[in-house]
Amino acid sequence: MSAVISVNSDNIEISARLFFYGAQANPDLGQKIVDEIMVMWNAPQATYEVKGKTLPVVFDVRFVVVEDNHIVQLCINNRDYRNNFVRIGEKNTSERSMMGFGLGHNVGHWLSTDNLGESTTAAHEFGHALGLPHPENLDYRGTGHPPLMAPRGTLVDPEFQWDAAAVPGEFGGTMKPIYRKVRKEEVEAILQPFDLNKNRRVNVGKIPNLLFDEIGNPVQLI
């Protein structure tokens, strides 16, 4: 996903718009996905200092469901880094929800069978889109909920494992992704690469403006 960071007088806003299309795209699903991203990323109520002033960081993510015959024109003409184009389908060639062909691409093909909006996956992918890698530390025992960017296989306290009774690191003894929560430091890590004292508006990601066919093959428009 791509996004725009803007420094306003009273906050720092990270905004993105998701244009959903395809046979499985519908407003209920769109709302669930956007709610997951918004609720998780706004939860830590992170702040960030710009020019000596501490500002709240606010995530504003919206969606629209677009009919297939309108999506081509929208996509071809897009120059706005807030805009992302995501087909929701039943299956695709890589058998998982995917975002473009590289980190931060504004196009995707997601599977309706992936519990979109009911896991922490959409919010985790949004973090990747904003430039966050998986953490190097993969052992969060004794630190509470694991961070959102922790990958599968991370070690956590028993209550955050798939099976609380399992031996850490063995079957059932790793992080169940639903227990991930955004930490303040993860929000700060999004902003740190940019000099927000000089640039009040920053584009994040890439906008190849491609579409996908029903099974996830790219359709070159230009």
Ligand SMILES: [Zn+2]
């Ligand atoms: Zn990941």
